[in-house]
Amino acid sequence: MIIVFDAQCLLCSGWVRFLLARPAGGQIRFASIQGATGRRLLAQAGLNPDNLQTLLVIDGNRSWQETAAILRVLDALGWPWKLAWLGWIAPAPLRDAAYRWFARNRYRLFGRSEVCMLPQPQDAARFLD
Template identity: 70%
Template sequence: MIVVFDAQCLLCSRWVKFLLKHDRRGIFRYASIQGAHGRDLLARAGLSPDGLQTLLLVDGERTWQQTGAILRVLHALGWPWRAAWLGWLVPAPLRDAAYRLVARNRYAIFGRSETCLVPPAAEAGRFID
């Protein structure tokens, strides 16, 4: 599975660092929207990297965005993160509206880096670009 993220967004970078720490089975790979592969995956999902306000999870030909992507990622991490599946009880329009609110304001709330996330040397092979 590939997580496509904004490598300049500090919230997104923290999310990736969280995943690197808790993905003990190494099932996730990462592509930034600033890289060619990340942009290609976005295009295949019908998304533009300009003004992007979603996390994209790609698993083969299937893709998920916003809270659907987050809940699937947490489920894949196993316990105790799998308990986040309770989030599916909240209707998607409500979950995704809250997600979009944070996504629109992520730079103002969490900050933005002028440079992209540099992966730790031990994890560099999990980053596509």
């Protein structure tokens, strides 16, 4: 599983740090939208890396965006995070509307770093750029 994320977004970087701290997240790899691999993966999914408003999760030949991406990742973490599947009960248009609002306002609400998140040496192999 590959997660393409905004490495300058403090919320997104926090999400990545959360996943790195979970033992079950060891199979997850990361690519930032600021790197060549992340930009290539976004383009393959038909997304504009210069105006990205979603998280992209790629697992094999399938990909997910917005709340579906988050739910897929939490499922991969195992219990108790699998309970997030209850989120599928809410209609996708409502879940994704809330997601898009947070995505549009993420820098204002959570902040932005002028430099991209750098992984710790022990996690560096999990980052594709």
